[in-house]
Amino acid sequence: MFRASVLTLYPEMFPGPLGVSLAGRAMGQAWTLDTHLLRDFAEGRHRAVDDTPAGGGPGMVMKPDVLARAIDHVAPEGDPRPRLYMSPRGRPLTQERVRELAAGPGVVILCGRFEGVDERVIEARALEEVSIGDYVLSGGELAAMVLVDAVVRLLPGVMGHDDSGTEESFEAGLLEYPHYTRPQVFEGRTIPEILVSGDHARVAKWRRSEAERLTRERRPDLWAKYQPRKG
Ligand code: SAM
Numbered sequence: 195m196f197r198a199s200v201l202t203l204y205p206e207m208f209p210g211p212l213g214v215s216l217a218g219r220a221m222g223q224a225w226t227l228d229t230h231l232l233r234d235f236a237e238g239r240h241r242a243v244d245d246t247p248a249g250g251g252p253g254m255v256m257k258p259d260v261l262a263r264a265i266d267h268v269a270p271e272g273d274p275r276p277r278l279y280m281s282p283r284g285r286p287l288t289q290e291r292v293r294e295l296a297a298g299p300g301v302v303i304l305c306g307r308f309e310g311v312d313e314r315v316i317e318a319r320a321l322e323e324v325s326i327g328d329y330v331l332s333g334g335e336l337a338a339m340v341l342v343d344a345v346v347r348l349l350p351g352v353m354g355h356d357d358s359g360t361e362e363s364f365e366a367g368l369l370e371y372p373h374y375t376r377p378q379v380f381e382g383r384t385i386p387e388i389l390v391s392g393d394h395a396r397v398a399k400w401r402r403s404e405a406e407r408l409t410r411e412r413r414p415d416l417w418a419k420y421q422p423r424k425g
Contacts, residue, residue, distance in 0.1 A: 196225040196349055197275070197300035198342050199268045200335075201261070203243065203307050205229035207335045216353065217346045224349040225300075227342070228268075232256075235263040244308050254308040258315035261304065265319050269302040277321050278341070279304045279311065280334030284323030287341060289364035291324075295341075296348035303341065305334030367420040368409045371401040 200208060208229045212218065221227060236243050236257075244254035269275060278301055285291075295301055304311070304321060316323065326337045347353055363370040374385040388400045410417045 196296070196298075196346070198225060198227050198346075199275075199300070199302045200227070200229045200305065200338055200342075201232055201264050201268060201303065202229060202305040202333075202335055202338075203232050204305075204333070204335055205231050208339075210339060212339055212342055212346070217343055220346060220349065220352040224352050225346050230264060230268050232260060232264050235267065236260045247309060252309070256306060256308060256311040258312035258318070261311055261315045262319060265302065265304065265315075273302070274298075275300045275302050277302045277304070277319055278324050279306065279316060279321040280326070280337035280341070281306060281310065281323040282325050282328070282330050284325040286325050286327065287344070289344075289362075292341070292344045293348060296345045301342070301345070303334070303338045305338050307333045364416075366405070367416060368405040369413060369416070371404040371408070 202208070209218065209221065209227055212227065213221065217225075232243050233241050237260075242257065243260050244256050247253065247255045265277060269277060275298065276295070280303060315321070324337075324341065326340045331337060361370065374389055378385055378390070386400070388396050391397070406420075409420060
């Protein structure tokens with residue numbers, strides 16, 4: 195069973211949105227979640243998890259010794275799961291990486307707060323830095339939830355149809371085509387005729403060309419990568 199372990203200063207934020215809908219229903223069946231309070235691994239009377247930055251500057255930095263103890267406790271040597279640190283400096287999360295993670299045994303996720311974590315724990319525990327986008331959140335918890343949600347929905351048996359993930363945005367390097375459902379006419383707008391024609395080959399062709407149009411218009415970066423593959 196896929197196991198997600200989350201190291202955080204705010205375990206009470208979990209499972210949060212992961213406890214409802216697809217992910218929530220599959221919890222305990224296809225995946226498990228355990229959260230760990232980083233402060234439990236701090237020492238001293240004040241149980242400090244952070245300290246002032248070396249070299250000065252604003253904010254606080256999470257202490258490497260506390261984080262290393264937490265990681266070693268949750269994922270001792272031999273634990274095959276990748277250790278991720280949610281970080282705006284990380285490699286942007288992609289559907290490809292999400293698929294790889296979903297094929298593995300689970301993840302160990304460190305959620306940062308304050309200015310982030312001491313660089314040495316990233317090196318010493320070989321943490322993979324993962325970003326969910328080019329903006330700064332106040333902590334890694336929401337980013338961890340985004341990652342776990344994206345992974346869990348791909349686990350076997352979680353989505354209703356086994357193939358419902360294969361036509362989605364990014365799977366073929368394209369954004370997804372537009373969807374329609376009843377009523378046939380909505381505020382004067384009709385469903386494209388092809389989609390109600392019953393001609394599956396024409397529907398597939400239309401969807402592919404719409405996916406290409408949307409990708410070209412909205413995501414020149416994806417379109418540029420898609421072109422060589424297409425040829
Ligand atoms: N000082 C850091 C910087 O400029 O790169 C930002 C620290 S941020 C206020 C606190 C924590 O939020 C980070 O350690 C990280 O865990 C999380 N975080 C913020 N933005 C994120 C993003 N885009 N992706 C993943 N994690 C993020």
